[in-house]
Amino acid sequence: MLSLLLYGLLAVVAVGILFLIAVYLLPAGTRIAPVATDEALPQQLPDSLLSASDVATVRLPVALRGYRFAETDRLLDRLSNELLARDQELAWLRGQLSGQLSGAPTAVSEAALSQTVPSEPASATPDPAPPADE
Numbered sequence: 001m002l003s004l005l006l007y008g009l010l011a012v013v014a015v016g017i018l019f020l021i022a023v024y025l026l027p028a029g030t031r032i033a034p035v036a037t038d039e040a041l042p043q044q045l046p047d048s049l050l051s052a053s054d055v056a057t058v059r060l061p062v063a064l065r066g067y068r069f070a071e072t073d074r075l076l077d078r079l080s081n082e083l084l085a086r087d088q089e090l091a092w093l094r095g096q097l098s099g100q101l102s103g104a105p106t107a108v109s110e111a112a113l114s115q116t117v118p119s120e121p122a123s124a125t126p127d128p129a130p131p132a133d134e
Contacts, residue, residue, distance in 0.1 A: 052084035
């Protein structure tokens, strides 16, 4: 029992000596670097409608918990492609509308005029279903 107490006392003295050496040898007044905050820098996104290039330039910050890079990249790629398709469709529709307003025939109206109207209207009642085999 006495040897256990002596070993404990020796351990406490050794830790105390190491602490005193560290206090005298290390420079005084130095501090650990400040903790980095998890707040992301604000993205400068336009106030108007987002375009595909706006989505392509967004860089999401990585936090301590992080995120799944592949899934996020897939989501941003899909969103960018859908925005690009939307913008192209809107431009095409605006072109069609401006063509109609100016009185010039458009491809849609020419196609509608060239279609033939059937001579007999389609029957209102559907064809009877064939008998089911039992």
